[in-house]
Amino acid sequence: MKSRPFIIFLALSLLTVGLFLADLAWGSIHISLREIISVFFGKGGDGINSEILLNFRLPKAITAILAGASLSVAGLMMQTLFRNSLADPYILGVSSGASLGVALVMMAASVLPVAFVSSGWALIVAAIIGASVVLVLVVGVSFKVNNAVSLLIVGLMFGTIAGSIVSVLQNFSNPDAIKLFVMWTFGSLSAVTWTYMQVLLPVSMLGLGMAFFLQKRLDGLLLGENYARGLGVSIIQTRLLIVIATGILAGGITAFTGPIAFVGVAIPHIARGIFRTSSHKILMPATVLCGASLILFCDIISQIPAYTLPINTISALFGAPIIIWIILKKRS
Amino acid sequence: MSILTTKNLSIGYSKKGKTDVIQSQLNLELRAGELVCLIGPNGSGKSTLLRTLTGLQKPLSGNALIDGKDILKLKQLEKALLISLVLTERVDIENATVYNLVSLGRHPHSDWWGSITEPEDTIIREAIKMVHLGHKIHQNINELSDGERQRVMIAKALAQDTPIIMLDEPTAHLDLPNRVEIMLLLHKLAHKTDKAILLSTHELDLALQAADRIWLISSDRGVECGVPEDLVFNGSFNSAFESKSYYFNAANGNFSMNYPMTKKVWVTGDKTRMYWTLRALARAGYMVVQDANIQILVTATGWKIDDNEIETVEDLLTELESQHQPFEP
Numbered sequence: 001m002k003s004r005p006f007i008i009f010l011a012l013s014l015l016t017v018g019l020f021l022a023d024l025a026w027g028s029i030h031i032s033l034r035e036i037i038s039v040f041f042g043k044g045g046d047g048i049n050s051e052i053l054l055n056f057r058l059p060k061a062i063t064a065i066l067a068g069a070s071l072s073v074a075g076l077m078m079q080t081l082f083r084n085s086l087a088d089p090y091i092l093g094v095s096s097g098a099s100l101g102v103a104l105v106m107m108a109a110s111v112l113p114v115a116f117v118s119s120g121w122a123l124i125v126a127a128i129i130g131a132s133v134v135l136v137l138v139v140g141v142s143f144k145v146n147n148a149v150s151l152l153i154v155g156l157m158f159g160t161i162a163g164s165i166v167s168v169l170q171n172f173s174n175p176d177a178i179k180l181f182v183m184w185t186f187g188s189l190s191a192v193t194w195t196y197m198q199v200l201l202p203v204s205m206l207g208l209g210m211a212f213f214l215q216k217r218l219d220g221l222l223l224g225e226n227y228a229r230g231l232g233v234s235i236i237q238t239r240l241l242i243v244i245a246t247g248i249l250a251g252g253i254t255a256f257t258g259p260i261a262f263v264g265v266a267i268p269h270i271a272r273g274i275f276r277t278s279s280h281k282i283l284m285p286a287t288v289l290c291g292a293s294l295i296l297f298c299d300i301i302s303q304i305p306a307y308t309l310p311i312n313t314i315s316a317l318f319g320a321p322i323i324i325w326i327i328l329k330k331r332s
Numbered sequence: 333m334s335i336l337t338t339k340n341l342s343i344g345y346s347k348k349g350k351t352d353v354i355q356s357q358l359n360l361e362l363r364a365g366e367l368v369c370l371i372g373p374n375g376s377g378k379s380t381l382l383r384t385l386t387g388l389q390k391p392l393s394g395n396a397l398i399d400g401k402d403i404l405k406l407k408q409l410e411k412a413l414l415i416s417l418v419l420t421e422r423v424d425i426e427n428a429t430v431y432n433l434v435s436l437g438r439h440p441h442s443d444w445w446g447s448i449t450e451p452e453d454t455i456i457r458e459a460i461k462m463v464h465l466g467h468k469i470h471q472n473i474n475e476l477s478d479g480e481r482q483r484v485m486i487a488k489a490l491a492q493d494t495p496i497i498m499l500d501e502p503t504a505h506l507d508l509p510n511r512v513e514i515m516l517l518l519h520k521l522a523h524k525t526d527k528a529i530l531l532s533t534h535e536l537d538l539a540l541q542a543a544d545r546i547w548l549i550s551s552d553r554g555v556e557c558g559v560p561e562d563l564v565f566n567g568s569f570n571s572a573f574e575s576k577s578y579y580f581n582a583a584n585g586n587f588s589m590n591y592p593m594t595k596k597v598w599v600t601g602d603k604t605r606m607y608w609t610l611r612a613l614a615r616a617g618y619m620v621v622q623d624a625n626i627q628i629l630v631t632a633t634g635w636k637i638d639d640n641e642i643e644t645v646e647d648l649l650t651e652l653e654s655q656h657q658p659f660e661p
Contacts (some may be wrong), residue, residue, distance in 0.1 A: 063354050086409060215445075223433075224421050226419055227419060227421070229388065230412060231437070232408050232410075232412030232413070233408065234409075272426055274429075279430060296480075
């Protein structure tokens, strides 16, 4: 019994490393594994290939891992908090908040200084602020309402409001700005440069650290909030911490990559299915590995055509059928 | 030894300045090694009292003390070391085994990571054995019957290792054999582990048999505490559940319905068959009086009316009906 999770973890880790290397090798220009290794060990290599590898593909692959891990862990926490297997990080309105921030910056560009808007930082700052504002509102409400389902509905409503404001903005802005915004909503892993990585990496690590710290309380929450109280879990505090961790994870990633759909809801199911456990001690690292693998895989797939496909569409193409399969499997 | 005492406890709801007092001035006492059943009609405050004592709801005034400490002022974690709960809400966890679920009971004791050490493991296994589920320790909880699930939740409470266990209607949704088994199990556990076990229930007859002490709660009479039989003798049961359509039958500890009885018969004979005969007669509206015109003799195999042999209750009632007619004007 004890060796089974260990063997699966080993296999999953190898898969993640394999996909990571494949993601580095694949692209419009093929870079061989030997070249990748020689570049990494400082032996140099083809000047252009090493440039592509170090400054383009490596940050992109790391972003893929961070995005997959963060969104999946956030999804796992949401599903446990709401005791609903279809909950995901975006359900609290995090992505809508981020979208609103981005839309405001892009479409209100005429008012803001051009240098600020075109720098890229503007979008990221706007997305993080947007996600945080919605989150702060949701957290504020979480003190008022007594159960998780009401909180879920409130989150959905905040998301809807943010979405509506975005639509209103689109109505009044020029086609160029709308196209730019729509491109952002497709999601992209390659927007993250080493400079941005200095922010994204610590933000993701902070969120993941919080999530791992919460794993025992999450186990208690599986029994429902009243039972969890009986086990000594402080519900208000725990709910607050879970919402903050989710905001950091999902908000941070969305800000840098745009919304990536279905990973948060699909991966926790896959992890539960593979490990056949409900313990967050195992599910946390399992979702990290599964999520990282899936996004890496999606990124590889998106490179296959002559030009790069948006990551959001690929992840939806894989994620949505997985959800349908899960529901059908549960029925039988 | 008393573990939990309440002092002038008032329970109810307070909303927007309006207070709805359900019970007030409660001075109750819970003793170690005793199974206490909290019973009473709907709306008398059973759930409110239980929720207040478990700390899920605030009292209007007064306090509840454990070892002299007010449990309502304790932190969540400190409370979890004193009281464990079994609630009515259904627990549905994907992929959780009996062992997984019972191990959650160790939460208040384990470190922040929640690791299960060897002594922890022993406690968990002991708890599962105590509820007779040792053979299903690695079975998925979704594959268990409702009765077994309830026993898993009791094992979780045992693993929590608190001096007090409180259960909210633990026998609801269960069939009769399972209800009896759960009650017997709780009775045994209270005596064996020296814990105080408090449960709310609608099963009056079971509570009367299994409880060491009853807390009888009613809207107008407050909470009356005592050994079940004492509450029967002093008429508390009858008063608490008073109604026009039924009465508490002190002879058998059940509720009997008040049938409109207009017709009269007299019955004598076999003692074991008498009880059921009387029930059938009462339902059909016959009052048993000594000077009745119709005399029924209960024999070991049937009934006799004026040397007329009758084999089934159905025939007996038909016969009575025909005999009764001529007397009507």
